[in-house]
Structures are given as C-alpha cells and as structure tokens.
Amino acid sequence: KQEVTQIPAALSVPEGENLVLNCSFTDSAIYNLQWFRQDPGKGLTSLLLIQSSQREQTSGRLNASLDKSSGRSTLYIAASQPGDSATYLCAVSPYGQNFVFGPGTRLSVLP
Amino acid sequence: ETGVTQTPRHLVMGMTNKKSLKCEQHLGHNAMYWYKQSAKKPLELMFVYNFKEQTENNSVPSRFSPECPNSSHLFLHLHTLQPEDSALYLCASSQDPNGGLTYEQYFGPGTRLTVT
Numbered sequence: 001k002q003e004v005t006q007i008p009a010a011l012s013v014p015e016g017e018n019l020v021l022n023c024s025f026t027d028s029a030i031y032n033l034q035w036f037r038q039d040p041g042k043g044l045t046s047l048l049l050i051q052s053s054q055r056e057q058t059s060g061r062l063n064a065s066l067d068k069s070s071g072r073s074t075l076y077i078a079a080s081q082p083g084d085s086a087t088y089l090c091a092v093s094p095y096g097q098n099f100v101f102g103p104g105t106r107l108s109v110l111p
Numbered sequence: 112e113t114g115v116t117q118t119p120r121h122l123v124m125g126m127t128n129k130k131s132l133k134c135e136q137h138l139g140h141n142a143m144y145w146y147k148q149s150a151k152k153p154l155e156l157m158f159v160y161n162f163k164e165q166t167e168n169n170s171v172p173s174r175f176s177p178e179c180p181n182s183s184h185l186f187l188h189l190h191t192l193q194p195e196d197s198a199l200y201l202c203a204s205s206q207d208p209n210g211g212l213t214y215e216q217y218f219g220p221g222t223r224l225t226v227t
Contacts, residue, residue: 046215
C-alpha cells in the first residue's frame with residue numbers, strides 16, 4: 001500500500017528566503033506526482049505535475065524534482081513571499097490507482 | 112478560479128437532516144471525484160466517476176450517496192450523518208483515467224460541512 005509522508009509538518013521562514021519542502025513515498029512504481037497548495041478552509045490549487053519519466057518541472061519561482069528510485073520529491077520555492085503562506089500537499093499516483101495524498105507541510109512566510 | 116465550482120460553500124445540518132452537495136466542472140473532463148478532508152488527516156478519496164460510471168467506492172458508509180447524472184455534474188447526497196462526518200468535502204475533476212493512467216486533478220473550493 002502506497003504511503004506518502006511530508007517533512008517538515010510545519011515551517012516558518014523570513015521573507016526572501018529560499019526553501020525546500022520534502023515528500024516521500026513508499027512505492028516507487030508511480031505514474032505521476034502532483035504538488036498542490038491549499039489556503040486555509042479552501043480547495044487545492046495545482047502547482048506542478050511531474051510525469052514518472054520526468055525529473056523536474058518549473059513554474060515561476062517553483063521547481064519540483066522527482067527521484068523515483070529513492071521515493072522522493074522536493075518542492076523548491078525561491079525568494080519566498082508572505083503570499084506563499086499556505087499548506088503544500090504532494091500526491092502520488094500509483095499506476096492503475098488514484099492519487100494518494102500526503103498530510104501536507106504548513107508554510108508561514110514572515111514579513 | 113479552477114473551473115470547478117461547489118455549492119453550498121458552508122452547510123450546517125442536524126443528524127436527522129437530508130442534504131445534498133453539488134459540484135460542477137467546466138473543463139470538459141470526464142472523471143470526477145469526491146474527497147473528504149478532516150482536521151489533521153490526509154485527504155481521503157471517497158468516490159470516483161468516469162464517464163458517469165462509478166469506478167471506485169473507497170469503503171464509504173451508505174449515509175453518503177453519490178450521483179453523477181452527466182460528466183459535468185456530481186452530487187453527494189447526505190442523510191443521517193454523524194458529528195464525526197464534519198469535514199471539508201472537496202470535488203475534483205480530470206481527464207478520464209483511461210487504462211490506469213491518471214491525470215492532473217483540478218479541485219473546487221470545497222463545502223465546509225458541520226453536523227450537529
């Protein structure tokens with residue numbers, strides 16, 4: 001059974017700092033991995049989707065990497081801003097199955 | 112705005128009430144999903160519909176009854192709920208997960224449900 005963990009559970013950084021969020025999964029046989037952000041009490045917003053054949057994806061200040069063999073993905077946020085404060089979730093899709101979500105990392109960027 | 116809308120945004124209901132949650136997607140997708148998000152727990156998949164057919168029921172109690180009349184609309188009918196069913200209920204859509212492949216999911220804003 002696929003399990004997804006995210007470390008740290010919460011992170012607080014000053015504005016302007018670069019940061020890395022981590023996602024680990026137990027079964028490397030995945031089809032793709034998706035990163036989301038969720039603002040308090042709201043739905044999920046898709047940030048990046050990485051197919052299993054890819055090693056990274058970039059969108060603006062965000063860069064997500066995928067290492068299937070080690071069961072890890074990282075989300076790199078450059079020059080963090082207070083507006084980046086949210087919970088970041090990763091989800092992996094085992095082949096033939098639906099997405100399995102991690103518990104999320106709650107990020108606070110302080111002005 | 113993701114192209115997936117949900118109504119109502121907030122709902123308070125008693126344990127003997129019957130209510131329905133509605134989800135609508137304007138993205139031309141064929142697959143729709145219901146998720147439950149409880150405090151301090153990972154997102155839990157409840158139901159999956161693909162081309163209006165239910166393809167997954169993740170051991171959800173029968174007091175939750177989904178309905179998918181077409182690929183753009185999804186309902187979750189609720190009756191005799193328990194206080195522990197209070198949660199954020201999220202709807203999502205994607206391209207049809209054909210042949211075991213899964214695609215990027217787009218989520219609605221959710222319905223915050225409180226059962227008293």
